[in-house]
Amino acid sequence: MANPEAGTSGDVAPASGCEYQVFLNFRGFDTHHGFTDFLYNHLVDVGIRVFRDDDELKVGEVIGENLVGAINNSIIYIPIFSKNYASSKWCLLELAHIVNNVSNSKDKKSIIPIFFNVKSDDVKLKTSVYSNALSEHERKSPDQVKVWKVALAKVGEIKGSNVEENTRDYPLDDYRELSRKIVSLMGGLPLAIEVVGSLLKYKEDKTIWEEKIIKLTEVLDKGILDVLKISYDELDEFQKKIFLDIACFFFNEKKTDAIFFNEKKTDAIYMWESCKFYPRGGIEVLTKRCLIKTLDDDKFWMHDHLIALGKQIVYEENQDDPAKRSRLWNAEEALQIIGTEERKDKVQAIEIDGLDDNIEVKSEDFKSLPNLRFLRLGHGTFVEDFSKCRSNLRWISWRHPENFRANNIYLDRLIVFKLDISILEDDSKAWDLIKRARNLKVLSLTRCHGITRIPDFSKCLGLEKLTLKRCSRLKRIDSFIGDLRLLIKLEVERCNVLTNVEGLHKLRSLEYLEVIGCTSLGRFIGASATNIPDDCSINIEGIITNRYGEETLPDTSNEV
Known part of the structure; x- marks a missing residue:
């Protein structure tokens, strides 16, 4: 041509x-x-x-x-x-x-x-x-x-x-020249064209296009992040918080031996709903603005440039003092901040992982972080008496937990708790973290090789999602699980010696049951399928059926 x-x-x-x-x-x-x-x-x-x-x-x-x-x-x-x-x-x-x-x-x-x-x-x-x-x-x-x-x-x-x-x-011919200018200003970079283009979608007023071109011209010399920030600046305060959370903690980074990276979108929504960030509408806006995508496995994806933009925005909250930033993902900075006594009202989320130091979280640390809602911890433990401390935490991800030495710890607002690579045993005091977490919605125990039975979380009556993966010594799930009348999703994977789930027939809200790599349990589920709610999908070793053993199509509700 x-x-x-x-x-x-x-x-x-x-x-x-x-x-x-x-x-x-x-x-x-x-x-x-x-x-x-x-x-x-x-x-x-x-x-x-x-x-x-x-x-x-x-x-x-x-x-x-x-x-x-x-x-x-x-x-x-x-x-x-x-x-x-x-x-x-x-x-x-x-x-x-x-x-x-x-x-x-x-x-x-x-x-x-x-x-x-x-x-x-x-x-x-x-x-x-x-x-x-x-x-x-x-x-x-x-x-x-x-x-x-x-x-x-x-x-x-x-x-x-x-x-x-x-x-x-169809777009009018009058907009062709304006579109050409925008593409030229973006240097043909697909991400920038996509993000800026999403801002102009359905905008029929030419003056809005012309105004956007002027603004793009002004920031172009500063680099691509400033161009992308135009889209961020037009978000409301809750959408901005969700964007920054994803950029700093819920993005597409892959780290060795860390299951909880690349968090599920639905798990994050639980936290954001508790914080009243209105996440469902916010995620829709971020998606339409081409700032995030949701993958087939219900995980967030964000372009590297947008991750860099989010972190830059947080850094510029206070370039000199990390204690006055909203989010801390640098382990050394975060550990240094936690160890100080001064009140740190600005800090909302912290990740401390990848350090050789023995990390101890004390009650004084919680007191100095009154607005901390997200904590991701690698190694380390909790120590001392927390009786005079009330936490605002909504999310805890804890990998390689060490000997738990805390007393009277109450996590009344905890929504998501994830434990990974653990040798904590059935009688560990660490389970106090969830025994009194009455608002808990998501509980995930992966590679918890020290437990033979699930911890007693019978008081967590609002639990909606329970995940048990690769817990090699787990033998039984006690009957109290039947009291979790709001449980929607139960996932059990490669818990090889697990043979029975007591109280399964009482889970009247259960919508999805997945059993993978648990031969004995799979047979048990298959034999008792008629006791499961009528509209519950059952996935045993990758075959999705309903309670009558009829195969159904897998969920394809997320983007390709």
């Missing part, structure tokens, strides 16, 4: 050539000479490298090398779902390859679906619009159709754009 920013299946080399920023996946019969043409030309005009292919011109049964190369060398994929999309095997073949490509990209690629005169339920095969077409394909290619169904279900769950057939839904 004449335009060097564009591409078609005829001018792409399978192993070389330029990298495309956007790959368009669409049914030419429906949209080629309408919406897809407009979208393609608009993207090219503002300087974005786009690959567009026409499914009507393809022959054969497999995707050619040129097309595979174009998919592999693209960053963002835009499938345009239309009425006849599913009747094209080529659209489906491309989509399956796209989904696989994104899954293996380590979160560096993304899918942005457009629903053109169809709804997401059509794509998820909940209506006849696509399911009838899939039934036709199934006669010739049953194995391929299984893959296509999974791909459609996953992409159908992603929040995309709904477009109807009228020109008012």
